[in-house]
Amino acid sequence: MGSIAQFLGRAVDLHRQAASLLLDAEASVAGLEDDQFAGAAADGELRRLVAQLQAVAQAGLPGWLGMPLDGRIVSRQLGQDARSGGPLFLRVGDAEPIRNSVFWAAAPFVGAGHLAIDTDARDRSVAAWLRGVLVRTIAALPEGSVRVLPVDGAMLGAVFTAFRPLIDAEAWAAPATTLAGLRTALDEAERQITAAQAGDLQALPVLLIAVAALPSGHGRAEWARLAAIAHAGPAARVHLLLAGWPPTLMHGDGPPRLDHTTMISSGVDGWWRMSETPGPYRLSADGSGLAAPIRLDPGASEDVAAEFSRRMAATAAVARRTDFASLMPDRIWQESSATGLRATVGRDGRIPYELVLDDATPHMLLAGRSGAGKTNLLLILLYALASRYSPDELGLYLLDFKEGVSFVEFTPTLKDPSWIPHARTVGIESDREYGLAVLQALTREMNRRAAALKAAGVTKLADLRASTDVALPRLVVVIDEFQVLFGANDTLARDAVAALEDLARKGRSYGIHLILASQTLAGIEALYTKKDSIFGQFPLRIALPGGSGILESGNTAADGLPVGSAVVNNAGGVEQANRTVRFPEADPASLAAQRHILWQSRSPVNEPPAVFAGYAEHHIDDDPLYRALTPQVRRRQALVGRAIDVGLPTVGFAMDAVPGRHLAVLGTSTIGADVLHAATASLASQHEPGTARFVVASFAAVADQVVDDLVAALTAAGHDCTEADGGTVRAILAELATAVPGRPTYLVAFAADVIVPLLGERGPERRTGLDDLRIVLRQGPGHGVHVLSWWRVARRFSDAIGGSAGREDVACLVALNVPGSELSSLLGDHTLSWQPRSNRALLLDRHDQRQRLIVPFVRPGRHDEINEPG
Structure with missing residues (x-):
């Protein structure tokens, strides 16, 4: 043929x-x-x-296209009867130009035009005919290539009951029975026509609007939309199957003519007439139609249609299912991110669905109730991006503010040393301070790129990349449970809002994309006045079950979604832009397999990400800066912990000749002893053995073990180390107050608050030990003398140094579980914001006005004791 x-x-x-x-x-x-x-x-x-x-x-018209739709055809192979490269013709009736002499009347449909019949499906013969057209069309075309939007405005969807298995399998949409439902179907058709005009037609399904009866309330607005779809639809794989067209009017002009449409009109004695409107495939030269009366094709009974639907649904369920591996590209790192990022995250029906981050949709909001699959979808998106783009094309900044392990997948662990080479920094159970530090680091990077664009005389990242050999990857910033960062109406939240707004407004120009995920947007005080200016920059919205709050008011499409699906909207949440996408489970085995592929392909320059685990201890012995210390340093430092900042830099205090260079650790927590231990050990590493003197004293039993360990370590390293008690410490203070030592000297006092009463007693020369202490604090640094102390009672520390008069004499402070009000009063700074918390300390250096939240160094095994109540 x-x-x-x-x-x-x-x-x-x-x-x-x-x-x-x-x-x-x-x-x-x-x-x-x-x-x-x-x-x-x-x-x-x-x-x-x-x-x-x-x-x-x-x-x-072989097979499904023309054969009678009875039990004999139900088992026939599917998807084989449509010929490639041309329109689909199918049997619509039997023409009988002369009595008892019949031929099958065929009409062009998919790939050519539309079908309409002037009687709606309340007529049983029309209902059977309609079912027959649907069965013939779907069975003849390749499986999964047709998406049906059924509309039944007269019988509440009863005409499509036989197709329920396909509806349950989500191969079809649920029947629309109201005017709003019809409009939703027209919306989807119009979106596909727009998409076809702008993109790849081959990626789109055949979209079939099947109307058994128009719903009440339809009028000229809907007729005009149908006419526009009829005109533009065939080129976009959009087709109409209309029963009850044209509608019967009581008055006024009739509805517009539908282009490319074969019309079947009722006649007398059961005969019908087939005519046409202009199109590329004509039934007659003059457009009058088929020159013979026809009888409607008997169509498909409800039993045949139901059996066909069950068969199709079984394969549809399999085709609809997808897995994580199928979303990953066959070859990794083959794409350029110069103009944007794309990632396949699931399927819209049976068509792969891509999320796009570019200049048009630069930032994304993601929301859903607990258990809706938020973490799962984030993992799919990030792995898909990391598999498509190399680390030179993509960098990841990942923050998780909840008590979970959303992003552990991207970091090396003791169990699995692999990591995702695109990850720059990963925060797990992040502090708000860490989140702000990441935003500020990104702001600095954005400003650096802005300067580079200006210097190169270009305005787009793609143009800058084309003019330089320096890698300028797009940066994707994911903040899970982001509302925690802005939850308090304090200075930190306001600074974070300012940084976020700056990035949201300008980031698109410099290749920086934000993804904010949460269960809700409600109750974020710090963002109350900024919602429009910030969230208006987030046109891409993904609403998981229960996440309709990120869509426009009244758009509740996500409320009834099953887990494993999402409403994706790239127009700021307007209902007309909704798309329902299904995504698979990112199972651990598949994630591990893909992670190892990426890790093994990394460049030698790809370092592991900077990981901030909010719950993790930090030990001085594991610290890279501590391990690198030598006596050949310009300025010695007492290391006390790791800063809550990108990269977790090691922090401490310089112990030089500047007045006030002494360290006081404040708080009842016994972690104070560990911090003092770390500070002393780090100073010892910066002296040649025998060149410095260490005097170590413990005034409370809780510190004895730490002191014993410290003295043993100092002695083993060859340092001059002596232990002192109350009496000897007073004598040592008197000595240091009156004589210049011949070498650097460190007086290390654990639980120093205990000895304050003893030091307050007057000696033979009418001076007290506190007088000697204050002289040492004031004059000691100039002679190489430094006091390192832990005070469990902050008020006694203040009394010992002379109150406000002695504040400048101890410039280096580490506050543990000291209440914020008490610390503010002690320092005379009522702008200070401090809330004690587990495994955190506040570093204050009054010389350089430095305040930093830190993770204090602790000795191994002390996690359960961190900042215990005093």
Whole structure:
């Protein structure tokens, strides 16, 4: 057989011959009623032509396209009867130009135009015919290539009951029964037409709007939209199957003509007439249609349609399921991010769905109730991006503010040393301070890129990348449970809001994309006045079950979603832009397999990400800066912990000749002893053995073990180390207050608050030990003398140094579990904001006005004791 076009041409010729012979026969019979031979000859010729037409029709409409839809055809193979490269013709009725002489009447449909019948599906024969057209179309085309939007405004969806298995399998949409439902179907058709005009037609499904009866309330607005879809739809794979068109009007002009549409009109005695509107495939030269009356194709009974639907649904369920591995590209790192980022995250029906981060949709909001799959979808998106783009094309900044392990996948662990080479920094159970530090680091990077663009004389990142060899990857910043960062209406929250707004407004120009995830946007005080200015920069919205709050008011499409699906909206949440996407489970085995592929492909320059685990201890012995310390340093430092900042830099205090360079650790927590231990050990590493003197004293039993360990370590390292008690410490203070030592000296006092009463007693020279302490604090640094102390009672520390008069004499402070109000009063700084918390300390250096939240160094095994109540 030739092509469909050849078949159509032959069929049209035969139709014309049949019509001409029929007219000739009628004229002959009228003029020669007595000439029986002439009438018999004309009748015979016409019957021969009808037989030829039937032979052509049977050859051109094989299988599902033309055979009777009864039990014999249900088991026939699916998706094999449509010919490639041409329109789909299917049987719509039986033409009978002469009694008892019939051929199948065919009409062009998918790939060519639309079908309409003037009686709605309340007529049982029309309902069966409608079911038949749907069965023939779906069965003939490749499986999964058709998406049906059923509309039944008269019988509440009853016409489509037989197709319920396909609806349950989500291969079809649920029947629309109201005017709003019809409008939603028209919205989707219009979106596909727009997408086809802008992009790849081959990626789009055949979209079929099947109307059993128009819903009440429809009018000229809906007619105009249908007419526009009829005109533009065939080129975008959008087709109409309308029962009850044109609508019956009580008054006024009728609805507009539908282009590219084969019309079937009811006649008398069960006969129908098939006519057409202009299009590339014509039933007749003059547009009048088929020159013969037809009877509607019997269509499909409800039983046949139901059996067909069950069969299709079984394969649809399998086709609809996808897995994590199927979303990953066959070859990693093949794409450029110069103009944007794309990632396949799931399927819209059976079509792969890509999320896009570019200049048009630079930032994304993601929301859903607990258990809706937020972490799962984030993992799919990030792995898909990291698999498509190399580390030179993409960098990841990941923050998680909840008590979870969303992003542990991206970091090396003791169990698995691999990591995702794109990850720059990963925060797990992040502090708000760490979140602000990341935003500020990104702001600095954005400003650096802005300067580079200006220097190069270009305005787009793609142009800058083309003019330089320096890698300028796009940066994706994910903040899970981001509302925690802005939850308090304090200075930190205000600073974070300012940084976020700056990045949201300008980031798109410099390749920085934000993804904010949460269960809700409600109750974020710090963002109350900034919601529009910030969230207005986030056109891409993904609403998981229960996440409709990020969509426009009234758009509740996500409320009834099943887990494993999401409403994706790239227009700021307006209902017309909703798309429902299903995504798979990112199971641990698949994640691990893909992570190892990426890790093993990394460049030698790819370092592991800077990991901030909010719950993790930090030990001085594991610190890289401590391990690198040598006596060949310009300025010695007492290391006390790691800063809550990108990269967790090691922090401490310089112990040089500047007045006030002494360290006081404040708080009842026994972690104070560990901090003092770390500070002393780090100073010892910066002296050659025997060149410095260490005097170590413990005034409370809780510190004895720490002191014993410290003295043993100092002695083993060859340092001059002596232990002292209350009496000897007083004598040492008197000595240091009156004589210049010949070498650097460190007085290390644990639980120093205990000895304050003893130091307050006057000696023979009418001076107290506190007088000597204050002289040492004031003059000691100039002579190489430094006091390192832990005070469990902050008020005694203040009394010991002379109150406000002695504040400048101890410039280096580490506050543990000291209440914020008490610390503010002690320092005379009522702007100080400090809330004690587990595994955290506040570093204050009054010389450089430095305040930093730190993770204090502790000795191994002390996690359960960190900042215990005093």
